Amino acid sequence: MTLADAFTPGTFVDAFRFMPDHAGLLLSKTAEHIELSFAALGIALVLALPLGLWLGHRHRGLFVAVSVSSLGRALPSVAVIAFGITLLGVGFWNNTAALVVLAVPPILTNAYFAVDGVDANAVEAARGMGLTELQILLRIELPLGLALVVAGVRIAAVFVIATATIAAIAGGGGLGEIIVNQASYGLAGVVAASLCVSALAFLTALALGLVRRAVSPRGVRRA
Amino acid sequence: MRSQAAELVFDEATKQYPGRPEPAVDRLSLTVPAGEICVLVGPSGGGKTTALKLVNRLIPLSSGDIRIDGTSILDLDLVTLRRGIGYVIQQVGLFPHMTVEENIATVPRLLGWSRQRIRERVLELLELVGLDPDHDRRRYPAQLSGGQQQRVGLARALAANPPLMLMDEPFGAIDPIVRARLQEEFLRLQRELGKTVVFVTHDIDEAIKLGDRIAILREGGRLAQYDTPARILAEPADEFVAQFVGADRALKALTLRTLGDLDLRPGTWLPGLPRVPVATTLRDALAVLVAEGHERLIVVDEAGEPLGTATRDDLLA
Amino acid sequence: MIPSFGQGSACERTNGWWCTDWLRDHWGDTLQPALLQHVELSLIAVAVGFAIASALAIAGFRFRLVDAPVGALADFLYTIPSLALFQLLVPLTGLTETTVEIALVSYTLLVLYRNMVEGLRGVPADVLEAARGMGLTRVQTFVRVELPLAAPAVLAGLRIATVSTISIATVAAFVIPKGLGEPIFVALNQNLFKTEILAAGGLAVALALTADGVLVLAQRLLTPWSRLR
Numbered sequence: 001m002t003l004a005d006a007f008t009p010g011t012f013v014d015a016f017r018f019m020p021d022h023a024g025l026l027l028s029k030t031a032e033h034i035e036l037s038f039a040a041l042g043i044a045l046v047l048a049l050p051l052g053l054w055l056g057h058r059h060r061g062l063f064v065a066v067s068v069s070s071l072g073r074a075l076p077s078v079a080v081i082a083f084g085i086t087l088l089g090v091g092f093w094n095n096t097a098a099l100v101v102l103a104v105p106p107i108l109t110n111a112y113f114a115v116d117g118v119d120a121n122a123v124e125a126a127r128g129m130g131l132t133e134l135q136i137l138l139r140i141e142l143p144l145g146l147a148l149v150v151a152g153v154r155i156a157a158v159f160v161i162a163t164a165t166i167a168a169i170a171g172g173g174g175l176g177e178i179i180v181n182q183a184s185y186g187l188a189g190v191v192a193a194s195l196c197v198s199a200l201a202f203l204t205a206l207a208l209g210l211v212r213r214a215v216s217p218r219g220v221r222r223a
Numbered sequence: 224m225r226s227q228a229a230e231l232v233f234d235e236a237t238k239q240y241p242g243r244p245e246p247a248v249d250r251l252s253l254t255v256p257a258g259e260i261c262v263l264v265g266p267s268g269g270g271k272t273t274a275l276k277l278v279n280r281l282i283p284l285s286s287g288d289i290r291i292d293g294t295s296i297l298d299l300d301l302v303t304l305r306r307g308i309g310y311v312i313q314q315v316g317l318f319p320h321m322t323v324e325e326n327i328a329t330v331p332r333l334l335g336w337s338r339q340r341i342r343e344r345v346l347e348l349l350e351l352v353g354l355d356p357d358h359d360r361r362r363y364p365a366q367l368s369g370g371q372q373q374r375v376g377l378a379r380a381l382a383a384n385p386p387l388m389l390m391d392e393p394f395g396a397i398d399p400i401v402r403a404r405l406q407e408e409f410l411r412l413q414r415e416l417g418k419t420v421v422f423v424t425h426d427i428d429e430a431i432k433l434g435d436r437i438a439i440l441r442e443g444g445r446l447a448q449y450d451t452p453a454r455i456l457a458e459p460a461d462e463f464v465a466q467f468v469g470a471d472r473a474l475k476a477l478t479l480r481t482l483g484d485l486d487l488r489p490g491t492w493l494p495g496l497p498r499v500p501v502a503t504t505l506r507d508a509l510a511v512l513v514a515e516g517h518e519r520l521i522v523v524d525e526a527g528e529p530l531g532t533a534t535r536d537d538l539l540a
Numbered sequence: 541m542i543p544s545f546g547q548g549s550a551c552e553r554t555n556g557w558w559c560t561d562w563l564r565d566h567w568g569d570t571l572q573p574a575l576l577q578h579v580e581l582s583l584i585a586v587a588v589g590f591a592i593a594s595a596l597a598i599a600g601f602r603f604r605l606v607d608a609p610v611g612a613l614a615d616f617l618y619t620i621p622s623l624a625l626f627q628l629l630v631p632l633t634g635l636t637e638t639t640v641e642i643a644l645v646s647y648t649l650l651v652l653y654r655n656m657v658e659g660l661r662g663v664p665a666d667v668l669e670a671a672r673g674m675g676l677t678r679v680q681t682f683v684r685v686e687l688p689l690a691a692p693a694v695l696a697g698l699r700i701a702t703v704s705t706i707s708i709a710t711v712a713a714f715v716i717p718k719g720l721g722e723p724i725f726v727a728l729n730q731n732l733f734k735t736e737i738l739a740a741g742g743l744a745v746a747l748a749l750t751a752d753g754v755l756v757l758a759q760r761l762l763t764p765w766s767r768l769r
Binding site for chain 2: 664666667668669670671672673674675676677680684685688689691763764765766768
């Protein structure tokens with residue numbers, strides 16, 4: 001994991017030359033990166049979203065939501081990946097499992113607070129009109145809190161893409177494989193791959209930011 | 224601790240916001256004599272709050288002048304002007320991060336008073352506004368009820384003993400029972416302190432109860448009438464004022480006088496007649512007669528001793 | 541220093557989960573120095589980030605025009621994956637602590653800046669009107685009213701920034717052999733020694749949670765009024 005000794009800003013020029021020369025490599029690694037990240041994000045969504053929404057609806061488990069959130073923030077991604085290797089060995093599923101662990105907290109916490117914070121009067125009115133609990137959650141609370149839910153997914157997505165880079169040390173593939181392997185790809189390759197993964201993270205964040213804006217109910221401003 | 228009071232003069236005071244067809248306050252001229260309570264009242268859009276904020280220059284004048292004891296507010300440094308005026312608002316605006324004591328001490332501290340003097344002043348003010356100097360001093364605003372918060376707001380405004388007080392719907396957000404009590408206490412305080420007070424409300428009953436004089440403002444910030452409550456009720460200047468004070472203005476006028484203001488008849492103490500304390504307003508006395516179906520009542524003093532009688536016609540005369 | 545399965549205790553030879561004897565032997569030469577370096581890396585990053593964010597927040601609060609671009613820039617920096625940011629900085633600042641600190645500081649800016657500006661903006665209008673009406677100058681209003689009332693939001697941001705920085709600082713070991721990431725990398729590269737990975741990772745979590753606890757305590761002491769109601 002040593003890096004070359006000569007560093008100059010000119011490296012960036014080399015990196016931009018590297019890109020067209022190795023377009024096929026970068027594209028396939030980017031595809032792997034997306035595959036790994038989205039698999040983890042998808043699993044985390046399935047696990048955390050219903051739980052967070054339901055806890056928020058019941059206004060239960062504030063302690064769980066807060067603890068999961070701060071523990072999630074405190075868990076060093078490197079340690080989680082390394083721990084995953086010792087436990088599950090090297091490979092795609094090991095990495096996915098580690099990434100899921102890191103993606104769950106922001107999704108769970110935001111889903112909880114999104115639903116928990118919905119105006120109690122609106123919920124009471126809905127209950128008074130005879131909506132079932134599930135209908136209240138899906139038709140009243142979720143639309144009102146959706147922007148905050150998406151904000152949590154955005155944080156998780158950025159985090160997962162970043163950590164998937166580190167996961168390359170555990171042989172999961174993706175752009176990280178180039179970044180941590182300067183011996184094979186040279187500094188130009190490392191920088192080029194870094195730019196690719198940054199662009200990927202930025203575009204994902206941008207897209208989810210637009211989604212968040214689109215699902216913000218008109219006439220409702222939430223912090 | 225009666226303090227000096229200042230005479231306040233509005234002289235053609237005008238506030239015109241750019242881009243609006245009508246001024247918010249239109250050539251307002253009136254004089255509030257030193258030591259009196261002037262209530263600004265009117266419908267929303269009447270510019271009463273704007274007129275109030277012109278005085279401490281929270282809103283700058285467009286034209287005209289306002290003078291405090293003969294000095295134009297425009298000739299005073301902004302900070303000096305504001306520190307010399309007590310300001311109380313409906314939402315109170317207590318500083319949540321300061322204790323009651325620190326809130327009240329804000330201006331005295333800025334004025335550089337000694338610790339000892341500030342402490343004494345705080346204790347004196349807490350007593351004055353009806354809070355417990357020992358217990359309430361160290362509490363934070365969030366630990367107080369709405370009524371208690373407004374008492375602290377009043378104490379804070381009074382801290383540096385300003386000769387002029389501006390009060391913007393101070394009791395507007397408080398429930399009716401506590402509001403009535405605060406109004407009574409405010410009047411008692413005023414009898415003690417004798418400040419010049421400009422008081423904004425949209426509630427005509429509050430205006431009648433508290434005002435030495437009432438200024439009724441109509442849409443477009445024009446003064447419709449400026450007079451004592453009795454004269455406004457007896458002789459509304461025009462249709463707008465008559466409508467604003469309400470069709471029951473004759474009844475409202477009865478709240479301005481008490482049984483003690485009447486020439487009582489030497490009485491025949493018939494058994495069964497209602498006995499009413501001398502401090503009762505004529506309106507409440509009339510209510511007693513209506514409720515009990517009598518033509519006549521016995522007026523008693525604080526000890527319950529009869530002073531005389533009054534008939535229904537006496538009350539309405 | 542590097543444990544190898546060929547020697548040491550039976551626990552080490554069989555790559556045990558928790559080899560007490562290894563921990564005892566290598567606390568002084570491996571874990572403790574890494575912990576202290578980690579504290580140093582994080583402390584510098586949070587302190588510098590706090591200073592920069594404060595200056596930006598005051599500007600963003602006073603001049604609305606500044607707010608949107610600064611917020612967008614902080615948000616952009618936040619999205620760059622840490623490992624990529626390290627590598628992108630290496631051609632400019634080399635394999636140095638500067639590289640690490642620039643990246644770590646970048647990540648603190650978003651949450652610190654946002655919380656500061658929101659805290660300042662969140663001061664209720666009636667409180668500001670009362671302050672103005674009482675004749676407080678702009679500076680007095682800022683120092684005596686707006687800053688203290690923003691303190692809870694600022695401290696909440698500081699908690700998040702501190703915990704995140706301690707966590708991300710483990711990645712610094714990719715660039716320089718410092719911090720709690722270093723023992724983890726050594727273990728990964730050599731022999732996957734579980735005890736070392738667990739111990740270093742556990743120390744990082746413990747450090748983050750301890751820092752969080754200290755800041756919660758500071759929050760209670762500094763803003764006793766914010767927990768009322």
